[in-house]
Amino acid sequence: MKNLDSGSLVERYGGEEFVVVFENLSEEEARENAENIRKLITLQPFVVHHHIGEEDGPLEVELTASIGVAMYPFHGVHPEEILQKADEEMYKGAKQRGRNRVAVVEI
Numbered sequence: 001m002k003n004l005d006s007g008s009l010v011e012r013y014g015g016e017e018f019v020v021v022f023e024n025l026s027e028e029e030a031r032e033n034a035e036n037i038r039k040l041i042t043l044q045p046f047v048v049h050h051h052i053g054e055e056d057g058p059l060e061v062e063l064t065a066s067i068g069v070a071m072y073p074f075h076g077v078h079p080e081e082i083l084q085k086a087d088e089e090m091y092k093g094a095k096q097r098g099r100n101r102v103a104v105v106e107i
Contacts, residue, residue: 066094
């Protein structure tokens with residue numbers, strides 16, 4: 001994502017899941033960055049040109065993002081622990097409360 005700073009790392013984590021790693025952020029800064037990413041995803045037009053459906057021509061699809069935020073060392077000291085906490089929070093805190101939102105693991 002071209003909107004992230006050079007100290008950030010973006011990796012595909014699974015099917016529709018991505019991991020973004022930021023360094024040296026407060027919880028509030030991490031939440032703000034996650035919210036900015038969520039907004040960028042929802043505002044980005046996504047057009048499907050070849051699709052199966054009743055409509056002819058291009059189809060614009062609305063994208064959403066549910067994001068879980070976990071922080072080192074508060075939510076784990078090993079990468080696997082932090083990823084697990086963020087993943088759990090994404091499902092419990094973001095998706096179960098209506099999707100398309102950011103949820104931060106409570107300390």
